[in-house]
Amino acid sequence: MTAETAQIVDVCGIDDLPDGESAIVTIDEVGRIAVFFTQGEYFGIQDRCSHQQAWLSDGFIEGCAVECPLHASTFDLRTGRPDGPPAKVAVPVFRAFAQDGRVKLVTQAL
Numbered sequence: 604m605t606a607e608t609a610q611i612v613d614v615c616g617i618d619d620l621p622d623g624e625s626a627i628v629t630i631d632e633v634g635r636i637a638v639f640f641t642q643g644e645y646f647g648i649q650d651r652c653s654h655q656q657a658w659l660s661d662g663f664i665e666g667c668a669v670e671c672p673l674h675a676s677t678f679d680l681r682t683g684r685p686d687g688p689p690a691k692v693a694v695p696v697f698r699a700f701a702q703d704g705r706v707k708l709v710t711q712a713l
Contacts, residue, residue, distance in 0.1 A: 609711030614638050617701050620645075625660040630710050638699045638708055639664060639680055646680035647697030647708045654690040 615626045620640045627650060629635050637650040637660035648669070650660050657673035664670075668686070670677045676690035683693040695712035 608632075609709055611707050611709055614699070614706040614708050617704055617706055620706055623664045625664075626706065627660055628708060633695075633697075633710055633712070636697055636708060637669075638706060639669065640706075641680070642667060645699035645701060645706055647699040648678065648680055648683055649694040649696075651694065652676065652678075652690055653685065653692035653694050659694070 612628060612630065614628045620626050622640055625637045625639045627635060627637055635650040636647050639646045641664050648659060650658055652659055652671040652673060654676055655673055657671050659669050659671060659678060661672045662669045667680045668677045669680060674689045677686040678694060683696040685691065697712055698709040700707055
């Protein structure tokens with residue numbers, strides 16, 4: 604996907620995404636994206652751990668990181684980078700934001 608084909612998609616209402624929770628959106632060209640609200644900010648991240656494909660949306664949020672529920676690698680929600688083994692590969696992140704009472708996501712990875 605190029606910058607010219609990137610779109611802004613509606614994820615959910617801001618009231619539907621409380622602090623420390625996630626919402627899921629699936630985008631044809633990109634796949635399943637988890638959108639988290641934590642520390643007053645929205646973060647979009649590919650919803651698959653790069654180690655063994657567990658749903659990161661089922662993980663535990665601590666600050667600006669999500670811990671994979673399968674083997675406990677922690678991914679930075681801002682960069683997608685894991686903190687260490689067993690995951691070694693970063694996952695794509697996406698810009699998420701609030702606008703007019705809705706949570707939005709840009710479909711182009713950062």
